[in-house]
Amino acid sequence: MTLTAIHIERWVARGLVRRSGITETDALEPIDVARLRLLNELADDMGLDDDTVEAVVALIDQVHTLRSELKLVASAIAEQPPAARQALAAALKRLSAS
Numbered sequence: 001m002t003l004t005a006i007h008i009e010r011w012v013a014r015g016l017v018r019r020s021g022i023t024e025t026d027a028l029e030p031i032d033v034a035r036l037r038l039l040n041e042l043a044d045d046m047g048l049d050d051d052t053v054e055a056v057v058a059l060i061d062q063v064h065t066l067r068s069e070l071k072l073v074a075s076a077i078a079e080q081p082p083a084a085r086q087a088l089a090a091a092l093k094r095l096s097a098s
Contacts, residue, residue: 003028003033003036003037003040007036007039007040008036010050011035011036011039014050014054016035016039016053016054016057017032017035017036017039035057038057038060039053039057042056042057
């Protein structure tokens with residue numbers, strides 16, 4: 001699918017793509033192209049209305065944020081002494097069993 005100015009403006013207007021760096025003459029960053037393609041696939045190929053697309057993308061963004069935060073927590077845990085890591089592992093096991 002070719003991305004047109006109409007595609008870009010549609011999603012910029014809804015706040016799902018940032019305007020910064022997107023002009024008529026600028027090339028889009030690969031991450032922006034991927035996001036625009038996803039938005040268009042959800043709307044055009046899957047037939048979701050714009051409000052539903054917005055909700056789906058918000059959930060996807062939350063998952064990406066949570067993954068990043070979980071990696072930070074895992075790194076912080078890995079830096080702890082063995083006794084602290086074992087105590088955390090036991091607490092997590094106990095909490096997941098309840």
